[in-house]
Amino acid sequence: MVTELRDLKKQERNIRKTFDAIQQFLVNFDEGRHADQLVVRLQRLEVAFGKFHVVRRKIELLTDDVTDLADTKESDEERNERLESLAHARDDENTQIIMKMEDQYCVLKSALARWKNDIFGDATAAHHSITAGISRVKLPEIHLPSFSGNIKEWVTFRDTFRSLIHNNLQLTTTDRFTYLKSSLTGEALQEINSVDMSAVNYDVAWCMLEKRYENTKLKVKAHLETMKKESYDALNKLIGHFEKNLLMLDKVGENTSSWSTILVYMICLGCLYVAPLGDTS
Structure with missing residues (x-):
């Protein structure tokens, strides 16, 4: 668990480095040399921001587990007070980290989009739009299994969904999220109902299901x-x-x-x- 947490924090640092590299690109931007990189930089920014939310969510969950397993000689009341205090501190820390990344993301995306529109015009900008990764084709008819939260059925559902949807390169992330919500019912659907429907949040929702039901x-x-x-x-x-x-x-x-x-x-x-x-x- 400690090794996994260390690896996730390293991934998060690499995501920050990607943001910093894009910021440096804007500082040194020269239209003659860098104009054709604007679309690629925007795509890298979107991918990095989506990955950030997934990694940050995993770090938060693993940190909760590490704290809960702490071996201390204390009464139940003392332990509950300690965990509550740590939970508030972690929530504050997570909020600050997420807000900082979102602020940087908005600044970088706005600057990249502005340069792109100024250079290529609105028509080309619309043609190269990368916002949200929305599918422009009709979703294929796929017969999906249904999962209601019965943990004995999780492995079968997980493997089938991964094969048909999760690893299907013909689908966008938004498509995958659509299929996921349509195949869940009952308790399982409630588990991810708080996650907003967006391309960025698909991995967050899938991670929440794995965390809940990958419980030996x-x-x-x-x-x-x-x-x-x-x-x-x-x-x-x-x-x-x-x-x-x-x-x-x-x-x-x-x-x-x-x-x-x-x-x-x-x-x-x-x-x-x-x-x-x-x-x-």
Whole structure:
């Protein structure tokens, strides 16, 4: 976890370097030498800004986990107060970092767009528009799985969605977000409802789902509960078969009142094979 957090912070520093490089490009801008780079610089700015929000979100989530796992000798009340104080401090820090990056992004994009429009004119600017990555073609008909938040169904949904949508290079990021929201229901949809629908936020929404449902402990718990229920039902069925057959033996005149020892042994033996016996109709 610490290694992953270190790597994410390094990615964030590299994104800041990209912003600084674009700012330096504007400082040194020469129309004769640099005009043809304006579209590329705008594209790099959009990609870097989108990646920043994803990386910052992951850093925030990992920081929460590291703090929650802190090993300290303190009472529950002291721990809750500490976590609440740290949460406020982290929120303030995240807000300041995000606001600073958004301010720099707006300044850089405005300057790049202004130079681009002044040099090439509005018609060419519209032709090269890179805002939002909106698809200009009709979305292909793809039969998607539905996911409601049942953690036992997450792996199947995740792998199918990745194959059909997430890794589909023919789709824009906005298209992927559209498909994602249309395939979620119930609890899973509520998980990302607070995320605004935009190309930048698709990765944020997908990251939130992975964070929520890529939880090994919850998966194991869900499957163990299923095993418990199935075993309980099978054992009830096993006992029911014994009781029904004992009644039938009594009806045909066989005295079963003294069979206690052998019946206890047979039921215990049956418990070892409860699944196959439980399947008997």
